[in-house]
Amino acid sequence: MPKRSKLPIIFDYEGMGTNPSNAEIQKARPLQSLSETDLTLSEFKILDAYLARINSHDPDKRTVQLEKGELEKVLGVSEIKQDDLNKRLRHLFQVIEVKDESKRKGFKLINLFEEADAEQDKDGLWQITLTCTPSAREYVFNIDNVGYLRYRLKNVINLTSRYSYVLFLYLLDNRFRKSWCIDLADLKALLTCNADRYKQFKFFNAEILKKCHRELCEKTDINFDYKPIKRGRSVSAVEFTVNTINDGLEEQLHSEHLNLDDTSQNNEFIEQNIDSSEPIEIDYGSELSNLLGNAACDNEFSIEQVRVLQDLVLKAAHTHDHIEMCNYLIAKVHKMNVYAPQKEKRFSYLCSMIENEIKE
Template identity: 70%
Template sequence: MPKRKKLPKVPDYEGMGVHSGNAEIQKARPLQSLSETDLTLPEFKILDAYLARINSHDNSKRTVRLEKGELEKALGVTRILKDDLNKRLRHLFQIIEVRDDNKRKGFKLINLFEEADAEQDDDGLWQITLTCTASAREYVFNIDNLGYLRYRLKNVVNLTSRYSYVLFLYLLDNRFRKTWSIDLIDLKALLNCNADTYKQYKYFNDLVLKKCHKELCEKTDISFDYKPIKRGRSVSAVEFTVATVSDELANASDQLPEQLSIIDFDDKPQEIEYGGELANLLGSAACDDEFSPEQVRVLQDLVIKAVPNGDDIERCDYLIHQIHKMNAYDKDHKTVKNRFNYLRRMIEQELKEKENILCSQE
């Protein structure tokens, strides 16, 4: 019997930066509705590998080449069969429905990609060139006004469950809320768990939620807890509480080079530093470059109060969410005359509502 050829070592993400874990994805919120399509986990990962390579602010460069080994890394495998890759890429070319709240009818039909070129070398590693369609560009590039999720590719590479992938993005999108609940029916619809098998919460919990909880806490930078909420004797909703690893004492070996762990800080109260991603976002085109330095400081203070225990990325996510709400309201009503005052009042009103809830609980 001939000796089996040894599989090649899959290299690091050579085209995605020196630190493969730092490859960042910016995904427009309307693409969250892809969870309701029949796209599989490998297909979501191929899309993420594409998004990790683009400059989301340069729509002139919508063709991306994944170098040899990059796709294998993104899918978490050492080798991809030709027929399987062909099937996955073809599936990504289907017409899909994007539910876009900015559209008056609520959704849009698009194709994600218009061209794919795949070449395999003698070692079995693939080089893939992907080009997104013109119809997909508004959900891939210049997405500041749509609102978007930001996460590192390393968070999804090792996931083995489509349920875990979809739940990860849902938790990421809502983590600024810290604790919230979702109706059980809506959660099942989100995860596409509509079969009779999941009718009873007990089986839905055992077969889906428990496994997702274990995988996400082990393989991603989000840790969370959940519990059922009953109405009478039946479970009617699920409450989630999210805390990222950065909120806890992380293992130093898992720390990214630019990150600081809790042990890097002393016990003295920290002064607010007016800089970083939050200040850059407030002074960027996402906010029409219209805020003065003093207005940036005011809004930054409010965002920090609204997300007191979050990091810079979480606060940016919160701010982008508020900007998205403001833009959607302005598009429908055309009544936002002063964006600074409107955004400030939105956040202040939310802080007041939170304070009233806390007072009522005391």
């Protein structure tokens, strides 16, 4: 019997067009925890090239072929050595821990890819075929339920610093706040700046933050400022302010994001719903009451519910600093928007989240 010839592989998706930098990426928010792995900037770009080519609403099609020369464009190089490519692809096959807020008091381990096929032509250009694993599909396809970031490949394709890449996604994910603070220790952990040298803010600022600021403002669609926040004589936090986001990225402000600037709607809500003879007492910053009363929460909370939430936030945040409490509440409301879309369940869900943290 003659030997049956091997059937050709049928790729789900091939290539990203003549200008791959314009391709759009939709990345699930739980994949933000990849910043805590040892993935390199090149490996992040390979992953983004894969995500830029798939249809995130078609989980049955998991195989992508990057045509000859596309990977080189994504990585910004003219040639890739076989050993280097082998190492980068192998690194993408490692087991990673995904921080999924839907997994209470637990974690999830997955592999991103199950197969990679690399072929080199006579000119040294690589053709790469990647297939994600079934376990990764939850964070690659149909990602509306877990929330996602949307950005163009051109925003990361020219970055030369892993720090800039991670900070870009962080700023993009938090841009709806306009201006907010992050604890300095948390920021260093996010950027994996663990060297003893960076214990002194002047080195961390000069060698990391300033360089990231310059590169992101020059090479991406996001423009931002930052400043150190001191407690006593030491810097304890960094305040970020996102000024502009171009290239239509503002369209990412979907219903799951918070609109903190809609003061007109907030004032209208207060005038229509609050009896002036029985005002709500605000002891810890008007921003907190605005968040609870304005369009950020879809004008859905009654006076009594606002009071309950204010008291819960005060207990759970363990602080009277209104900025910290607002940041705490923003995080909880964002989670509520993702996991409790039904309006009648949102208040109880939000209260339960905060009450559980108080008990813990």
